[in-house]
Amino acid sequence: MLVIKNLKASINKKDILKGLNITIKPGELHAIMGPNGSGKSTLANVLSGKNGYEISGELKYQGESLKEIPIEERAQKGIFLAFQYPTEIPGVNTNNFLRTSLNKVRKAKGEKELDTLSFLKLLKEKSSELGIDEKMLSRQLNVGFSGGEKKKNEILQMKILDPNLTILDETDSGLDIDALKTIADGVNSSRDKKKSFLVITHYQRLLNYINPDFVHVLSNGKIIKSGCMELAEELEKKGYKKIN
Amino acid sequence: MIENFKINSNEIDKIKKISKEERDFRINNLNFFNEKGFPNKRQEDWKFSDLREIVQKNFKKLNVNKVNSKVKKVNLIKDFDHNYIEVINGELKSSNFKYEETNKIKIKNFKNENFLQESKGNPLICLNHALSDKGYHIEIEDNYKLKKALIIYNVFTEDLKENILNSRNKIKIGKNCELHTIELVINDSKYKFINNVYENIILENNAVYKNICIQNEKNDGYFHKFSKNKLSSKSKYSSFIFPSGSKFNKLDLEFNLEGEDSECTLQSASFLNKDDHQEIKTNMNHLAPSCKSYQKVKNVLSSYGKGVYQGKIYVKDIAQKTNAYQLSKALLLSDNSEFNSKPELEIYADDVKCSHGATSGNVDEDSIYYLMTRGLNRKESVKLLIDGFLSEVVDMIKSNSIKKFVRSKLQRQIHGY
Ligand SMILES: Nc1ncnc2c1ncn2[C@@H]1O[C@H](COP(=O)(O)OP(=O)(O)O)[C@@H](O)[C@H]1O
Ligand SMILES: [Mg+2]
Numbered sequence: 038m039l040v041i042k043n044l045k046a047s048i049n050k051k052d053i054l055k056g057l058n059i060t061i062k063p064g065e066l067h068a069i070m071g072p073n074g075s076g077k078s079t080l081a082n083v084l085s086g087k088n089g090y091e092i093s094g095e096l097k098y099q100g101e102s103l104k105e106i107p108i109e110e111r112a113q114k115g116i117f118l119a120f121q122y123p124t125e126i127p128g129v130n131t132n133n134f135l136r137t138s139l140n141k142v143r144k145a146k147g148e149k150e151l152d153t154l155s156f157l158k159l160l161k162e163k164s165s166e167l168g169i170d171e172k173m174l175s176r177q178l179n180v181g182f183s184g185g186e187k188k189k190n191e192i193l194q195m196k197i198l199d200p201n202l203t204i205l206d207e208t209d210s211g212l213d214i215d216a217l218k219t220i221a222d223g224v225n226s227s228r229d230k231k232k233s234f235l236v237i238t239h240y241q242r243l244l245n246y247i248n249p250d251f252v253h254v255l256s257n258g259k260i261i262k263s264g265c266m267e268l269a270e271e272l273e274k275k276g277y278k279k280i281n
Numbered sequence: 282m283i284e285n286f287k288i289n290s291n292e293i294d295k296i297k298k299i300s301k302e303e304r305d306f307r308i309n310n311l312n313f314f315n316e317k318g319f320p321n322k323r324q325e326d327w328k329f330s331d332l333r334e335i336v337q338k339n340f341k342k343l344n345v346n347k348v349n350s351k352v353k354k355v356n357l358i359k360d361f362d363h364n365y366i367e368v369i370n371g372e373l374k375s376s377n378f379k380y381e382e383t384n385k386i387k388i389k390n391f392k393n394e395n396f397l398q399e400s401k402g403n404p405l406i407c408l409n410h411a412l413s414d415k416g417y418h419i420e421i422e423d424n425y426k427l428k429k430a431l432i433i434y435n436v437f438t439e440d441l442k443e444n445i446l447n448s449r450n451k452i453k454i455g456k457n458c459e460l461h462t463i464e465l466v467i468n469d470s471k472y473k474f475i476n477n478v479y480e481n482i483i484l485e486n487n488a489v490y491k492n493i494c495i496q497n498e499k500n501d502g503y504f505h506k507f508s509k510n511k512l513s514s515k516s517k518y519s520s521f522i523f524p525s526g527s528k529f530n531k532l533d534l535e536f537n538l539e540g541e542d543s544e545c546t547l548q549s550a551s552f553l554n555k556d557d558h559q560e561i562k563t564n565m566n567h568l569a570p571s572c573k574s575y576q577k578v579k580n581v582l583s584s585y586g587k588g589v590y591q592g593k594i595y596v597k598d599i600a601q602k603t604n605a606y607q608l609s610k611a612l613l614l615s616d617n618s619e620f621n622s623k624p625e626l627e628i629y630a631d632d633v634k635c636s637h638g639a640t641s642g643n644v645d646e647d648s649i650y651y652l653m654t655r656g657l658n659r660k661e662s663v664k665l666l667i668d669g670f671l672s673e674v675v676d677m678i679k680s681n682s683i684k685k686f687v688r689s690k691l692q693r694q695i696h697g698y
Binding site: 086107126129198 | 650670
């Protein structure tokens with residue numbers, strides 16, 4: 038699904054990613070843990086195509102190099118990023134936005150656009166799974182949403198767009214235990230043989246609910262250690278400083 | 282290119298049935314205009330909108346002759362039931378109040394009724410005092426609430442060519458009355474013309490007036506309107522304006538909150554591009570205690586669009602417990618677009634809540650990134666952001682059918698972005 042080889046990324050002359058390697062196969066869920074400032078969000082942004090980075094190394098998604106592919110096409114090809122800090126967009130109705138977004142993705146896949154009725158049916162189903170109040174969806178996109186609402190809205194978008202590769206950037210940060218479980222359920226119910234996940238997190242907490250296949254430790258722009266769930270537990274006990 | 286544009290006083294003699302007093306009034310005003318000419322940027326009120334230069338650049342000649350246009354039938358909108366009047370090149374042509382008790386509503390062609398109208402040293406107002414001979418005059422009798430909105434179809438005909446039109450309108454809303462108007466500008470003119478309006482709106486005690494003004498088809502009109510609004514005790518005035526698409530448009534709006542507990546709201550949303558030049562100037566005069574005013578002006582500017590907002594809040598010494606608010610937000614989509622905002626506060630009372638703010642900036646790149654990661658391309662994302670920016674104003678319209686109508690008009694406008 039995703040092959041990253043010797044990936045380096047810098048912005049404003051600052052080197053952030055310094056030779057990163059990860060391979061994610063279909064059906065796998067990889068967790069990336071790392072201290073603040075280690076380059077986790079940068080990796081997420083580089084994968085979804087954000088402008089402004091200078092990049093070298095190999096970046097392949099479903100066998101195709103991502104480097105020349107613009108942001109929206111990556112999304113249309115099934116890459117989804119749940120933002121660490123979802124952007125507030127005044128005046129844009131959440132509901133309408135979700136529909137526009139889904140239809141862009143469907144159109145790119147050669148599928149028929151959903152009419153209002155079938156979209157609302159889908160939206161109702163997915164939002165009730167996540168315990169999202171329908172009133173929230175008629176509000177302006179992320180504007181005045183609580184931290185938990187913003188994160189749930191990201192997972193809702195994941196559910197609706199049904200991507201092949203999902204990147205979650207600290208979706209668990211700042212959530213209470215109920216919201217955390219809801220989000221873990223959201224991820225678990227989306228997992229199947231064909232779908233892959235890259236779950237960026239700071240804590241072991243979320244991983245207890247979603248069982249990663251692999252755990253990587255990112256520090257100073259490099260993967261310094263890879264393993265499985267035990268590595269996450271070790272990190273939680275000892276802290277990042279002692280790992281190497 | 283015209284320079285030294287002067288109007289002969291025999292134009293005034295073409296106006297029928299005027300008294301000696303009225304003739305003198307008109308002549309005086311005409312002399313003032315002829316002396317000053319079109320206002321230019323050396324005048325404080327015009328420093329961002331040099332009309333003299335604009336007129337000189339764009340008009341080869343100007344004529345004040347009456348146009349005797351043949352008018353095709355106006356296409357009435359079908360989106361919601363409404364009363365209407367048809368105003369053709371400033372002249373009232375027909376009215377239809379089929380949803381109302383017609384004895385409660387007086388409507389006639391405007392007649393000059395007093396000759397002490399102030400001009401504020403504005404040559405265009407003087408020009409209007411000198412030459413206007415058309416317009417509408419609507420009066421709502423006390424205690425009558427209209428059942429349906431009144432649409433004012435403001436049509437400019439295709440045979441207008443380098444004309445200056447001068448008209449004046451008056452709406453008087455009696456005690457405890459309620460009137461909603463929607464002003465729709467329909468511009469069939471293929472050529473340049475100037476439309477110069479003097480408007481007078483009076484709200485008696487407890488009256489409610491809601492107004493929506495939509496002017497958004499691209500056109501070659503040059504518009505100036507001076508509007509004088511009186512708010513009596515406990516009256517409420519709310520105005521939404523969606524102007525854009527004109528080569529030049531200056532709205533000079535004066536609100537006099539003369540009665541205690543009166544409230545005035547003004548909200549506008551404009552998309553200005555392709556050399557559109559628009560200025561909104563307001564004078565919000567708090568002249569009595571416990572009044573509220575609220576102003577929100579939003580502009581999106583691209584490709585040589587130019588926007589100006591000059592908003593002044595004046596609070597008289599007796600106007601205690603005033604609550605005045607003013608906000609201007611501009612979104613600049615290209616380097617060659619321009620926005621100027623000049624807030625002014627003049628406060629003589631001490632128990633006053635007054636706030637104002639102005640922001641102007643480019644589209645937010647983080648927002649665009651977010652939208653693009655959801656499958657929209659850059660252009661679609663920007664469009665969605667513009668739409669959102671302007672929708673914040675549209676969403677404040679209470680009636681759903683009217684909101685939908687306004688939204689579709691705005692969307693057509695930004696479609697071509
Ligand atoms: N646009 C930028 N310009 C300069 N430095 C940046 C920029 N974005 C991120 N950085 C720096 O790169 C490092 C990694 O940032 P980030 O990827 O956000 O870390 P993480 O998500 O792991 O906390 C930090 O030191 C951060 O300050
Ligand atoms: Mg981060």
